[in-house]
Amino acid sequence: MNNRIHAKLREQKKVLSIYFTAGYPKLEDTTRIIRELQSSGVDMIEIGLPFSDPLADGPTIQDSSTKALHNGMTTEKLFEQLEDIREDVDIPLIIMGYFNPMLQYGVEAFCKRCAAIGIDGLIIPDLPVEVYEASYKDIFETYGLANIFLITPQTSEARVRKIDATSEGFIYMVSSASVTGAKSTFGNAQEEYFDRIAALNLETPRIVGFGISNAETFNTATKKADGAIIGSAFIKHLTHHGVEKIKDFIAAIR
């Protein structure tokens, strides 16, 4: 597989990736946020498909998801909004969402639509690697979509290696045992974990997420990894300062 994610990670720079929830703060903000992020110099974007019961998320992403659904966001609506996104956006785009909405849309239909739009990968926190391999890997490969798996400080080395072998694009390193938006600083335990995973010499690049909120945590996280993802902190910024001030948030990271 070789898509925009792979190309981006070959550039040898520390990737800054931003997560936001589609349809928040307003239903029609999705493409505007993507364009603002690209022009602010963000390297990659994760577009959150909102879900009613986001198990792995803290209050910030839960609230944005609830509001996005209330605003009328649906799977079909998101695809419609993204229809022409590749006319002027060329950075990697990833859809992150829980599995049930994809299952109801039809996994193959979902992947096909993503490919038609120019989506490069998917992050599905509640689709375990075993189920993916048994039932869905062929579909993802047919449509050239990287499926990105998570690892955590508790993931065993054997399992990290298994995930490395199955992964396309990058491995999403969850920084600590927590839901999103829970921590604001990194301690010794995180740095030791970053070092430990770096020492495994995995084939797949690693991007760190959860607990990245500012330049300091971004720099710490990317010392031994290929990039970092900011989610909750960015959504808080959107809530307080609006879509107009996206550039300020990104400029403060690097």
Next chain:
Amino acid sequence: MSYHVDQNGYYGNFGGAFIPEMLYPNVEELRTNYLQIMNDPSFKKDFDQLLKDYVGRPTPLYFAKRLSEKYGTRIYFKREDLNHTGAHKVNNTIGQILLARKLGKKRIIAETGAGQHGVATATVCALMGMQCVVYMGEIDIARQAPNVARMKMLGAEVRPALSGSRTLKDATNEAIRDWINNPLDTHYIIGSAIGPHPYPDMVTRFQSVISEEIRKQLLEKEGRDYPDHVVACIGGGSNAAGSYYHFLDDTRVNIIAVEAAGKGIDSGESAATSALGREGIIHGCKTLLMQTDDGQITEPYSISAGLDYPGVGPMHAHLYASKRGEFISVTDDDAMNAGLELTRLEGIIPAIETAHALAVPQQRPFKKDEVVVINLSGRGDKDLNTYIDHFNL
């Protein structure tokens, strides 16, 4: 066809473990250990001893003479309401806390709807001297105040779930998030036959003491070790799973599952999952689930907090899909009337969850010589305010 869990954690098409990677080590630790621990003779001895001396098992199988006369059949009640803490839930919490201790866990979390599972968890935590946090929807905290007070008195911390519909589904989300945040020292005691594998099977096995006793007791009373019908209410389905377990492969036994229709199946305020649900994923398992076309989980409704859940356990989804189980739904009003009827005819005040199962003889005639066992899963002390308001008592 098998109605038991397979090696991969599935009941037919339902079940599995659709969990975020953060939960994988915990769930995997359980999966690889639960059968071995449960089959260990010393574990069995401790479990059986506590069920006998602390919970008060075996619970009676009671022939309800007046109710049987009224409905022209032979109705027995399995008196799970007589367990310590007032419901079947304690069978599972005793089992799981012993298992948690074997795994070296120090802290227990749980979700609760009606508060029965929360009380049963807080009780065993007090018994074992373990820290206990119970998540409960804000709405349920208001409608099940006596159980909240009991949990607090037992030393548990009750944390309100403030998201979504603020009921059982949301309490479960919060408990799962807690487990993600506390992966090393914490065991999550799920109270229903839901969640990722091995939970549905583990909970079912701990609750299977119900059908094991029914068999023995029926043999004494009726000279045969099976009923014609076994009836239980279903939210997630733990009391039902335990009532059915030893009869799953016995096709002489008709399995009846009773769901909460709320204000009516087509009212938009219902929790009748088999009628309103489609295959989907909730709380880590694939099962029947009430959801929008877009795959968003729907807010259920029932007057009974314990049945107010948008899914059913995967075993029950399989019983429904394979037609092994007969699924019936009962409205709030019919359940409340059946609860009052039992109180007046037999002198037993049932939990409103249980009252749904009690409405079955009105909806579905049984033959005169048929033996019908209804699991009387819980007592109604916690529901007195709801009964009083409903009937202006």
